[in-house]
Amino acid sequence: MKRRVFASILAVALALNLAACGNNEQASNDGQQDSGAETIKIGWYGPLSGSAASVGTTGNMATKLAIKQINENGGILGKQIELMEYDDQGNTETSVKNVTRLIEQDQVVGIIGSHLSAAVLATSDVSEEAKVVQFGTGTSGIWTNIGLSYTFRPTVCSDFFNQGCYDSMVTMGATKIATLSAETEYAQLATATVVDLIEQGGKMTIVDQEGYTSGDTDFSGQITKMLAAEPDGILLNGGGEDLGKIVKQLRMQGYEGYIYGIESLADQQTLELAGEYADDVIFSCCYFVPQNIDDALTDAEKDFLTAYQAEYGELPVSEVAYRAYDGTNILCQAIELAGTTDGDAIREAILGNTFTGIAGEFDFSDGSGEGITSGTTYVIQDGKIITLDSYLENK
């Protein structure tokens, strides 16, 4: 009897599943969302598990917050927004599957992409072909200025930070630089850019270049070799959690000089893990999450942090939350301005208008995918982040 009941349930479930598949296939052939749909679907993909989970999660939470705020204000085009979200575990192959599913099965009208640039680059083939706008939240320069039409960045490209990083080395009078970089596309590109600038500048020499695998825990071999080359500056590029461990281990092995980098060093994970060892870390970035809301640099940042803390009871662990929040708001504003969920119309609205976010004024009109091109250099002193300018004034 039990077997019959089980078999019946299984048969019904199978039938429902097949019916659902049939509907999805039909829907994917229709292309964009039916104007009669009750909600407007927006997609999100990124790491919610794996080594990049904490940063991915904060981006996801910021996207949800933006959507909640927009829905409370009446939604867009008179409809509520529904978020479709998928965990890619930081795996690029899974990202591509997720975006394919978001477009073909869920029929989203726009996507907020991963903070891992390799995932944005890999998925752009799918979203570009479907003419679905994607705001990738990674900062590597690998996916802009390459002819993509529907892929945009709601923050500053790390190329601008790399220039700022090099300038800070010059300002601090560095002469011998060692580098330690993760194996990721983002870290490798960022380090190569700064190394090129150093070689072109002629004022400094690269005394050692080391690498590590993301998620590694012991860097003593690389650090010992770097310190043997007696550098007066060390450039770090990689994920925030890794960099926190590296900064701490560098200091524990006796390195007392300046440590340089870009926005990953602004990550709360870096500051948390490095703790009291984080002093004299210099980084160039667009923004960073302060330890207290009152330390926010702009009203827009303060408003966001206040709302985020009210919603989740904590501050974001990474400024990736800022990127995702700005990206979601720009996408929704563009849909409203376009007056339709058609991909081409949304793209035109993004190119033809300016948008204000936490990062500042966005202008995507040049078609490169970049909307904002300014960064600032900061230094950590006594556990607090201050601008390099004010650090030099007080020194």
Add this chain to the structure above:
Amino acid sequence: MVLSLTISALVIGSVYGLIALGYSLIYSASGLMTFCQGEILMFGAFVGLSFYRYLNWPFALALVAAMLVMFIIGMLIERLLIRPILKRQAKDIYIVLATIALGIVLINSAQQIWGTTAVQFPSIFGMDVIDILGTKVQPEAFVCIFISTFAMVAIHLFMNKMKFGTSMRAAAMNPLASRSVGINVDITTGITWGLSCALAGVAGILLGPVQGVSISMGTTIGTKAFAAAVIGGYGNMYGAIIGGLIIGFTETFSAAYITSNYKDFITFGILALCMVFLPRGILKGDVYDR
């Protein structure tokens, strides 16, 4: 440079050895394989962190308390997960699968309790460093080496010189015969799992001050410690220690002198070679046919 590398290799190698000891302990005392020592290490690190940082207990007290908690967790794992599977006469592969599932449960549990954010494990001795022949070393390094060595010697003496340890090994070799001479196989197996979890927990707490604590901290370390156990001779206590030191020295020196990008490739390459040419490991670990 060589001195600095040697100290670093001893620190990380002794931690690998400590975890590998847990793998070997379970195998030598129950004939079973586990694949969740890395996750247990992570869980132990969070438990230790809670005592040390959040409750402000002295480090030694936090260490002992965390060991005790992890020992109890190990006993519970055996009682609630392993024993029911064994009672059903399931094949060993199901124990392996169960421990893999348990690893995922531990990660998600830690995520729910402590969150996804990596957190700092405060340094035990502040920012003080010891200067040895011009090489600056953190006091934590010596604590790590000392506690690891102490744990290894204690486990060795327990397993080889004490009656209960002998009972545990006997229970692994032939549970039926052991029962017939009055050995409580269930208890010995439970204590084995408890000890194994306590060892992994200690390793997590020792790594905390250097690497911080996060839900992903045990994944790579657990895999490398497993490799250490296999290289040394799976199930052999000395083999676990030797394997741990081999992995520690290989990855530290290869990162410094050969390539830092492919140090894991070299480490696991040695494991592959070992499995081909020395399938029972350097000290020829016991292979039980249960």
